[in-house]
Amino acid sequence: MANVIETNQLTKTFNSLMAVDKLNITVKSGEIFGLLGPNGAGKTTTISMLCTILKPTAGTAKVNGFDIVKEATQVRKSIGIVFQDPSVDDRLTGRENLYMHANLYGVPASEQKSRIEHVLKLVELQDRADDLLRTYSGGMRRRLELARGLIHYPKLLFLDEPTLGLDPQTRDHVWRYIRELKETHDITVVLTTHYMDEADRLCDRIAIMDYGKIIALDTPTKLKDTLEGDVVIVKTNNPDALSKLVAEKMQLKKTRTVNGTVEITVRNGENLLPRIVETAAQNKIHVESISLRAPNLEDVFLHYTGRMIRADSGKEPHGIAAIQRRKIR
Amino acid sequence: MTELRGFYTLWLREVKRYLRDRTRIISSFFQPLLWLVVFGVGIGSSLRGAVTIPGLTYQQLIFPGIVGQTLLFTAMFMGISVIWDKEFGFMKEILVAPVSRMTIFLGKMVGDSTDALLQGVIVLALGLALGIQIDLFAFLACLPVMLLITFGLVSIGLTIASFMGSLESFGAIQSFINLPLFFLSGALFQVQSLPDWMQTLARANPLTYGVDALRTIILGGTWQPLYPLYVNLAVIGVFDVIMIIIGTWAFTRMK
Structure with a gap:
């Protein structure tokens, strides 16, 4: 070609x-x-x-x-x-x-x-x-x-x-x-x-x-495969504490807080869900909801740059709103 | 061939846009009407018949001048279309097309000149309606001369606009060019009777030659021309060529 x-x-x-x-x-x-x-x-x-x-x-x-x-x-x-x-x-x-x-x-x-x-x-x-x-x-x-x-x-x-x-x-x-x-x-x-x-x-x-x-x-597909894992999303009343807990106690380094939720990229995420809820409960952190999704390109971008697609330029509110909506959902 | 079709299509666009703008066509009657009727009659009767040129009323004297003024104002106004196109993004579509910048400039320039010519024809018709005598031959002879006058003037407008980013700044430049060119063209008086310093300025003004040519054609034998018609046309022609070269250069460097 x-x-x-x-x-x-x-x-x-x-x-x-x-x-x-x-x-x-x-x-x-x-x-x-x-x-x-x-x-x-x-x-x-x-x-x-x-x-x-x-x-x-x-x-x-x-x-x-x-x-x-x-x-x-x-x-x-x-x-x-x-x-x-x-x-x-x-x-x-x-x-x-x-x-x-x-x-x-x-x-x-x-x-x-x-x-x-x-x-x-x-x-x-x-x-x-x-x-x-x-x-x-x-x-x-x-x-x-x-x-x-x-x-x-x-x-x-x-x-x-x-x-x-x-x-x-x-x-x-x-x-x-x-x-x-x-x-x-x-x-x-x-x-x-x-x-x-x-x-x-x-x-x-x-x-x-x-x-x-x-x-x-x-x-x-290959870009998303580089992440080697699923994304676990936890909604909680204390995202900072939980993310620290997960990263240190559970040794899950790919943990971060995004818009007030905790996101963890991990292999075989479905096996991990109960453990996360348990650990949170032991430390008196209330988990509102927990879900699992396949990685998307936003995660890929985050993986390579350490941040989300910049939402601070303010020029195109439409795009930013769209990204934020998807994050919240 | 591509260049020729590019030229044609850009010309056609300018003319179509003009013909669709009803408000502009209707309002184009108004200003010349004020000049010819209110200003023309007003100053004419203040002079109480003490007209400087035998056989001509003041209104008759300024009529070709008002035609020239209309050409000038319309031509300069056309520069706005460049700023407009830049602001609305259409200029990008034209600039990225595989036609030369000279073709782009000429297409737009001749298109805008055609629009200005149509404005001029409207004023000629207005003159007829006000009882100013223009015979058929003079009317027809005016057309190519008016077109020749507008080429250079439109080129000035387009050149200035190609350097500018906003409509506001274009307005300011207009008043620094339009009014001096208009007042110093002898549109409202005879250049021959002016003091020396002002005559020098008037003779450096390209529009002076346009107004003089239009007077020679419209007023005929009663008008004592500043220059013979062929000199007028030659000066305007040279001015056109220079301005077209400058305008093409300006468009070449436009991004």
């Missing part, structure tokens, strides 16, 4: 800030590759360099065999991009936006009409195609942008936070389109996300990024 993207020590600094630090990744043809990480990890900067929007400070990369600096125009012709922020003209109709894109990317005039019908159908927007974009909902705009990114039949599609700010139902829709694209059109997809479940369900391989570096790269 050929490599669609190859980066070689790709680096970007903004003044003194190291946004992307000597990145070496390869993306294979036909896969869905995810860049996962907190806000500010360097995901968008990486994509921007690969899309030729930003020039790297050092290092090189090839996209579809073209150098991102020396052959920027060829790179642009061969890729499709859906930006993180909306980039449609809301004073034009959906169809007009698509025609504009087709013309800018040199789609032959004879093929424009059929391709536009095709992508409109793909994202189920045929009925609204002739309405002005300003009358669209956020999810519909996102779908239109997705359709737009496909008109010129790119071999490689970049999606920067494709479902940011979308409701759960629309996110499901978008995920389905992305998978369909990969299967029916043989397109390679590179996406960034800070939604753990999105990366998990959608990607063939995931690179976890933090502070401009790749800290882990593998299939979602």
Whole structure:
């Protein structure tokens, strides 16, 4: 299988800030590759360099065999991009936006009409195609942008936070389109996300990024396997005391408190549940509930960085709220 | 071929956006109407017939000037579309497309100039409605001249906007460029009768040549032109070329 993207020590600094630090990744043809990480990890900067929007400070990369600096125009012709922020003209109709894109990317005039019908159908927007974009909902705009990114039949599609700010139902829709694209059109997809479940369900391989570096790269299953265990979640009135107790008395080092609950990563967790409750009772700590779950990518991130996907950037309350909701549940 | 289609599609977008903006088209009547009727009649009657140019009312004198003013204000205002596109993200879609920055600039510039031309035509029609005589030949001759005038002016607006991040700062720059260019263009008076220092400023103003050309065409023999028509057009043409080069450069460095 050929490599669609190859980066070689790709680096970007903004003044003194190291946004992307000597990145070496390869993306294979036909896969869905995810860049996962907190806000500010360097995901968008990486994509921007690969899309030729930003020039790297050092290092090189090839996209579809073209150098991102020396052959920027060829790179642009061969890729499709859906930006993180909306980039449609809301004073034009959906169809007009698509025609504009087709013309800018040199789609032959004879093929424009059929391709536009095709992508409109793909994202189920045929009925609204002739309405002005300003009358669209956020999810519909996102779908239109997705359709737009496909008109010129790119071999490689970049999606920067494709479902940011979308409701759960629309996110499901978008995920389905992305998978369909990969299967029916043989397109390679590179996406960034800070939604753990999105990366998990959608990607063939995931690179976890933090502070401009790749800290882990593998299939979602293998990433989760590195944790070697299940996660035990204990809800209690005194999480700090319990976590200390579990770590010291029971010799379970992978213990931490998260949002007022105690989480323990451990092999054969189901055998451990009674012992934890017992130990807690002996030490007069009240256990409200205890449960066991398979590890997720959030645990993987925590494992590699020692912290959760940063929730302090405040830029995207939607994502943070979503993560916190899942934690509480 | 791709470049040509890129140009066409960017041009079409600007024109479509303009034609859909009904409020802007309707309000575009209003300001020239105030200038021509209230200002024109008001100053005209204060002068009590002591008109400096025989055979011309004050309203007739300023009419081509008001056409020029409309072109200027509309053209500069078009720069806002760049800031707008930056703020709403659409500029990214255009900048990342595989067409050259020169094509992007020209498409937007000629599109915006077309919009400004349409504004100018509205003012010409307004003049006709107010009883100002414009024969068919003069009307038609005005069109290419107006377009030529707007190219350079739109380029100024787009260039400034390409360096700016917010709508607020654009507003401030507008008043530092629009009003001086307008007042020093001789739109409201004859440049020949000005004191020397002001004449020098007026002759350094590209719009002066535009207003002079429009007067020559619209007013005909009753108007004593500052320069022959071909000189006016040549000066405007050179100004256009310089501004287009600067504008293309500005767009090339835009991120």
